Amino acid sequence: xxxxxxxxxxxPWPNPKAKSAVARGERKIDTQGRSYATGRHGNxxxxxxxxxxxxxxMVNSMGMSxxxxxxxxxxIRRPFEIAGVTGQFDIIATVTSASQHNQAVALRNAISSAxxxxxxxxxxxxxxxxxxxxxxxxxxxxxxxKxxxxxKxxxxxx
Numbered sequence: 001x002x003x004x005x006x007x008x009x010x011x012p013w014p015n016p017k018a019k020s021a022v023a024r025g026e027r028k029i030d031t032q033g034r035s036y037a038t039g040r041h042g043n044x045x046x047x048x049x050x051x052x053x054x055x056x057x058m059v060n061s062m063g064m065s066x067x068x069x070x071x072x073x074x075x076i077r078r079p080f081e082i083a084g085v086t087g088q089f090d091i092i093a094t095v096t097s098a099s100q101h102n103q104a105v106a107l108r109n110a111i112s113s114a115x116x117x118x119x120x121x122x123x124x125x126x127x128x129x130x131x132x133x134x135x136x137x138x139x140x141x142x143x144x145x146k147x148x149x150x151x152k153x154x155x156x157x158x
C-alpha cells in the first residue's frame with residue numbers, strides 16, 4: 001500500500017475544459033504576428049485578423065471600398081481613429097449574414113477587440129468610447145402562430 005501516491009483532498013483537480021486565460025494587459029498574438037477577434041451584431045458575424053501594416057482592409061477577399069458602401073466606411077474606421085492608430089494596421093476579415101449595416105457594426109466590434117489584444121494600452125480608450133461593450137441587438141425569431149415576433153395571431157377567430 002505504501003507504493004501508491006496519495007491524493008491531497010484540498011488540491012483542486014485541473015479542469016481539462018478550461019480555456020487558457022490571458023491576463024488583462026497581455027498581448028494575444030499568434031506566431032505570425034496577428035491578433036484575432038470576433039464581433040457580432042444582429043445576425044452578422046465578423047472574424048478579424050489584425051496585423052501591422054499600411055492600413056489596408058480586406059473583407060471577404062475584396063477591398064473595403066468595393067464591399068461596403070462609402071457611408072459605412074466611417075463606422076468601420078472609428079476604432080482606429082479613437083485609438084489614434086489610423087493607417088498602422090492591416091485587416092483581413094470575413095463577414096457573414098445580415099444587412100451591410102449589421103456587418104459593418106460587427107466588423108467594428110471585432111476590430112476594437114483585436115486592437116486591444118494587439119495593444120492592451122488602447123483598451124481604456126476604446127472602452128470609454130463604448131466600442132468594447134457587448135452588442136445585445138440580436139434578431140428575435142418569429143414565434144409560432146404569430147406573423148411577426150410580437151404580432152397578432154395568424155388564425156382567424158371568426
